[in-house]
Amino acid sequence: MEVLILFTMIVGLMLLGVPIAVSLGFSSIVFLLVLSDSSLASIAQTFFQAMAGHYTLLAIPFFVLASSFMSTGGVAKRIIRFSIALVGHFPGGLAIAGVFACMLFAALSGSSPATVVAIGSIVIAGMRETGYTKEFAAGVIANAGTLGILIPPSIVMVVYASATDVSVGRMFLAGVIPGLMAGTMLMLTIYIMARVKKLPQGEWRGWGEVFASGREAGWGLMLIVIILGGIYGGIFTPTEAAAVAAVYAFFIAAFVYRDMGPLHVEGEGRNLSLMRKPLALVTVFFHRDTRDTLFEAGKLTVTLMFIIANALILKHVLTDEQIPQQISAAMLSAGFGPIMFLVIVNVILLIGGQFMEPSGLLIIVAPLVFPIAIELGIDPIHLGIIMVVNMEIGMITPPVGLNLFVTSGVANMPMMNVVKAALPFTVVLFIFLLMVTYIPVISTWLPTLMMGPEIITR
Amino acid sequence: MSHGVQSHSALGRIVNELEETAIAIILGLMTLITFINVVLRYGFNTGIIWGLEAVTFLFAWLVLFGMSYAVKVTAHLGVDAVVNLFSLPKRRVLALVAAVICVVYGALLMKGAWDYWAPFAGLDATTGRWFPTGFADSRDQAWYETVDIPMPDWLRFIEPIMNEGETYGKLPRFIPYFMLPFGMALLLFRFIQAGVRVFTGQATALIVSHEAEDDIEAVKHMNAES
Amino acid sequence: AACDDGEVVIKLSHVTNTDRHPKGIAASLLEQRVNDEMNGKACMEVFPNSTLYNDDQVLEALLQGDVQMAAPSLSKFEQFTKQFRIFDLPFMFKDINAVDEFQNSDTGVAMKESMTRRGLLGLAFWHNGMKQMSANKPLNVPSDANGLKFRVQNSDVLKAQMAAMGASPQPMAFSEVYGALQTGVVDGQENTWSNIYGQKFFEVQDGTTETNHGVLDYMLVTSTDWWDSLDADVRDQLATIVQEVTDTRNAESSKVNAEAKQAIIDAGGVVRELDDAQREAWVTAMKPVWEEFTADVGQENIDEAQAINAKH
Ligand code: NA
Ligand code: NA
Numbered sequence: 001m002e003v004l005i006l007f008t009m010i011v012g013l014m015l016l017g018v019p020i021a022v023s024l025g026f027s028s029i030v031f032l033l034v035l036s037d038s039s040l041a042s043i044a045q046t047f048f049q050a051m052a053g054h055y056t057l058l059a060i061p062f063f064v065l066a067s068s069f070m071s072t073g074g075v076a077k078r079i080i081r082f083s084i085a086l087v088g089h090f091p092g093g094l095a096i097a098g099v100f101a102c103m104l105f106a107a108l109s110g111s112s113p114a115t116v117v118a119i120g121s122i123v124i125a126g127m128r129e130t131g132y133t134k135e136f137a138a139g140v141i142a143n144a145g146t147l148g149i150l151i152p153p154s155i156v157m158v159v160y161a162s163a164t165d166v167s168v169g170r171m172f173l174a175g176v177i178p179g180l181m182a183g184t185m186l187m188l189t190i191y192i193m194a195r196v197k198k199l200p201q202g203e204w205r206g207w208g209e210v211f212a213s214g215r216e217a218g219w220g221l222m223l224i225v226i227i228l229g230g231i232y233g234g235i236f237t238p239t240e241a242a243a244v245a246a247v248y249a250f251f252i253a254a255f256v257y258r259d260m261g262p263l264h265v266e267g268e269g270r271n272l273s274l275m276r277k278p279l280a281l282v283t284v285f286f287h288r289d290t291r292d293t294l295f296e297a298g299k300l301t302v303t304l305m306f307i308i309a310n311a312l313i314l315k316h317v318l319t320d321e322q323i324p325q326q327i328s329a330a331m332l333s334a335g336f337g338p339i340m341f342l343v344i345v346n347v348i349l350l351i352g353g354q355f356m357e358p359s360g361l362l363i364i365v366a367p368l369v370f371p372i373a374i375e376l377g378i379d380p381i382h383l384g385i386i387m388v389v390n391m392e393i394g395m396i397t398p399p400v401g402l403n404l405f406v407t408s409g410v411a412n413m414p415m416m417n418v419v420k421a422a423l424p425f426t427v428v429l430f431i432f433l434l435m436v437t438y439i440p441v442i443s444t445w446l447p448t449l450m451m452g453p454e455i456i457t458r
Numbered sequence: 459m460s461h462g463v464q465s466h467s468a469l470g471r472i473v474n475e476l477e478e479t480a481i482a483i484i485l486g487l488m489t490l491i492t493f494i495n496v497v498l499r500y501g502f503n504t505g506i507i508w509g510l511e512a513v514t515f516l517f518a519w520l521v522l523f524g525m526s527y528a529v530k531v532t533a534h535l536g537v538d539a540v541v542n543l544f545s546l547p548k549r550r551v552l553a554l555v556a557a558v559i560c561v562v563y564g565a566l567l568m569k570g571a572w573d574y575w576a577p578f579a580g581l582d583a584t585t586g587r588w589f590p591t592g593f594a595d596s597r598d599q600a601w602y603e604t605v606d607i608p609m610p611d612w613l614r615f616i617e618p619i620m621n622e623g624e625t626y627g628k629l630p631r632f633i634p635y636f637m638l639p640f641g642m643a644l645l646l647f648r649f650i651q652a653g654v655r656v657f658t659g660q661a662t663a664l665i666v667s668h669e670a671e672d673d674i675e676a677v678k679h680m681n682a683e684s
Numbered sequence: 685a686a687c688d689d690g691e692v693v694i695k696l697s698h699v700t701n702t703d704r705h706p707k708g709i710a711a712s713l714l715e716q717r718v719n720d721e722m723n724g725k726a727c728m729e730v731f732p733n734s735t736l737y738n739d740d741q742v743l744e745a746l747l748q749g750d751v752q753m754a755a756p757s758l759s760k761f762e763q764f765t766k767q768f769r770i771f772d773l774p775f776m777f778k779d780i781n782a783v784d785e786f787q788n789s790d791t792g793v794a795m796k797e798s799m800t801r802r803g804l805l806g807l808a809f810w811h812n813g814m815k816q817m818s819a820n821k822p823l824n825v826p827s828d829a830n831g832l833k834f835r836v837q838n839s840d841v842l843k844a845q846m847a848a849m850g851a852s853p854q855p856m857a858f859s860e861v862y863g864a865l866q867t868g869v870v871d872g873q874e875n876t877w878s879n880i881y882g883q884k885f886f887e888v889q890d891g892t893t894e895t896n897h898g899v900l901d902y903m904l905v906t907s908t909d910w911w912d913s914l915d916a917d918v919r920d921q922l923a924t925i926v927q928e929v930t931d932t933r934n935a936e937s938s939k940v941n942a943e944a945k946q947a948i949i950d951a952g953g954v955v956r957e958l959d960d961a962q963r964e965a966w967v968t969a970m971k972p973v974w975e976e977f978t979a980d981v982g983q984e985n986i987d988e989a990q991a992i993n994a995k996h
């Protein structure tokens with residue numbers, strides 16, 4: 001009963017226009033002070049330890065930073081050129097290339113909105129020029145952009161791993177096949193629509209263009225190899241992988257692509273070579289572009305972590321009041337089996353996804369449902385992927401969805417038009433959700449193959 | 459690069475520059491230390507033993523310091539779908555209510571942060587459950603050290619003041635923990651400022667609806683209707 | 685267990701599971717007995733699996749009064765008094781029986797009370813057991829560990845011990861260890877049989893060497909402020925239950941570890957035993973670490989430990 005009041009209060013405050021983080025934190029504090037013996041000092045401790053005590057969450061600032069360098073440094077346009085060279089000649093080619101580019105960028109970035117902004121801004125404009133409607137372009141990108149959190153690396157997976165103590169590396173591996181599947185399903189849908197509706201088709205520019213654009217994009221795409229190879233090759237932990245990715249992205253942006261930093265030339269002129277300006281190796285660290293990119297990534301990290309830290313206060317309250325045990329006992333005594341349970345999880349997340357930023361929602365819901373899932377014999381990795389796919393769908397369904405906002409901003413069109421345009425592809429993702437939910441092997445096969453069977457040490 | 463309130467005074471611009479640069483430096487340091495430790499471990503079988511702990515503290519600093527800045531430039535995320543259904547005057551009232559809640563939230567956390575930090579600094583926590591009613595006689599915890607971070611020699615002058623003259627083997631906890639009350643004080647201050655801005659009509663909301671608003675501004679022109 | 689009005693609420697936060705780990709089992713037994721026998725007077729709520737606090741935060745929370753009991757590993761108390769480093773020093777104790785006798789000696793009892801000026805009171809030592817070494821290559825003599833990266837608990841003594849073996853100590857969150865061992869980010873680790881089995885570390889290591897070089901124990905602690913605030917009869921009854929639970933579980937610890945070791949062998953894990961010469965080589969390599977920490981630990985305490993060893 002009290003829990004209901006608590007959650008009503010949180011949602012009410014959010015709808016009132018209180019920042020999400022404050023809605024979570026304020027409600028939890030009031031709840032804790034009224035109902036328990038815990039002190040305000042323990043809230044402050046929880047807040048501080050949200051960062052200082054959660055080593056896994058450190059991956060967030062690093063992946064955000066890597067993504068910022070990649071976006072600033074012009075990797076997106078090179079990835080798009082490569083994608084067009086590869087699949088642009090199919091019916092609906094540019095749209096398929098857009099999805100493919102989103103998949104590639106998703107493999108560099110941990111966030112969906114970042115993927116939409118980086119790829120969408122260029123591809124939507126390009127699609128309109130070649131005769132697609134703006135609506136169709138926006139619908140494609142809004143959906144494909146959600147792959148940002150399914151294809152590793154993924155900030156949402158990091159948060160899930162941190163909340164449930166499963167291995168981040170395992171979660172990343174688990175996202176690979178579902179990510180490829182979802183991307184392929186979207187591309188196939190476009191292909192079929194293109195055949196029916198006679199959508200524009202690019203021309204095949206030959207293998208030369210594929211290789212040339214591939215070599216250009218390769219510097220950015222190497223990051224995938226570095227992240228996954230480094231983690232599974234025993235060079236670094238997933239958290240460290242994020243930091244290495246950030247450093248690599250920085251060097252690529254500043255010294256290879258030179259679209260930022262001391263070697264960058266504004267306008268159409270060619271960027272300088274390092275030979276011409278070797279001092280850049282030093283000055284790059286103090287360059288305004290470097291500071292600005294670090295600052296922008298830092299600011300985004302702050303807003304995300306402010307939500308997560310307050311969500312952790314809520315989690316502390318729920319744990320302190322032993323709510324997960326009560327919910328778990330109620331669900332088990334109601335006789336829910338795994339199938340019914342997963343339906344409930346899907347519904348909770350789809351509704352919650354309307355109000356909450358994905359990482360904040362996950363850190364609250366995961367501890368609630370995780371013990372029940374273990375009890376019902378559901379694989380924790382499988383549960384994690386289900387949650388991630390739910391988050392993806394939450395981002396593109398009305399009334400509220402992160403990717404809807406971002407796409408409507410990037411495409412410069414009203415949100416309801418984006419919703420309508422996104423709908424056919426959202427249906428595809430929904431079918432995909434059902435597949436992922438009820439066919440566990442899609443998620444668990446690769447991590448089991450690479451890392452052995454999951455161990456549950458709790 | 460941010461699109462929040464632009465400061466008109468020279469002092470405002472300096473403060474803004476300082477805040478942004480501090481955020482950039484903290485994140486840069488975190489990345490660098492982590493990266494160097496990977497290189498040292500993989501390449502040289504060694505490592506900076508305090509690196510991990512230092513990075514987690516810097517992470518806490520980044521957020522604790524940055525959250526007040528994000529209030530200043532209205533970067534915190536919120537849900538504006540419902541609020542936007544109302545007329546502007548009604549929206550202002552809602553924003554005022556929201557601001558009051560934020561200020562109370564800031565005040566509660568400020569008390570919590572002080573109560574948590576004070577014993578580590580050999581000071582007294584406050585009494586009272588919701589709001590401070592006086593000072594408690596807190597047990598001194600200034601001896602409490604971090605796990606790995608060495609105590610720099612130039613700081614040893616604090617030992618007679620803080621640690622009954624005993625030497626610190628590691629950096630005492632009250633130093634990294636100081637960012638907690640400091641950050642909360644800044645947060646409270648910025649929330650009050652934001653409330654005043656809403657009250658005087660300079661602002662209509664405390665939130666943005668998604669994290670990529672700045673980035674969208676930057677690329678919006680690419681799809682503008684011609 | 686939901687507490688009734690008028691009952692003293694005792695929150696115990698720990699970091700392991702409730703039914704397989706020696707500490708978790710002990711905490712669950714304590715919870716059950718308190719709630720059965722002290723019904724109406726006191727009520728215990730156990731928060732396992734780090735759901736409320738991890739070991740670093742829980743002592744702060746204890747001092748703050750947000751939990752009433754915790755059971756971190758002994759290394760965590762080096763912060764409060766450096767005497768506790770004696771338990772981390774390699775080859776200080778011959779076996780768990782020697783550890784037990786030391787903990788129950790006057791010196792051991794005094795150690796439980798040595799932190800009262802910092803606000804903590806030790807209620808009982810809870811055994812896990814003696815530590816073993818595992819790595820991704822055979823470890824027979826200390827030089828085999830040369831150049832390897834070992835995950836260690838956060839403790840200056842343990843770092844010095846790894847350095848003395850020519851290995852590189854790596855601090856790392858416990859939840860990352862399995863993955864790091866599996867991929868080779870770190871090469872080895874030290875732990876008790878029950879942890880090596882429970883965390884499945886043996887699956888991703890070449891083998892485990894039975895070194896028995898150190899001890900991994902926990903201390904059940906409370907805050908002096910809270911303990912002193914209890915009614916005398918509640919305090920006495922609680923102390924009695926704690927003592928009985930401790931005796932029961934500590935008596936089982938050798939068996940638990942022997943079973944874990946056997947389970948590792950049954951699951952195909954390699955266990956290497958040391959002959960006398962090899963063992964001597966390990967002692968020779970590691971024992972110099974003592975000198976570095978004698979001042980912290982106290983020569984008289986070391987002498988006491990050695991006197992007890994001689995009896996076993
Ligand atoms: Na991704
Ligand atoms: Na939605």
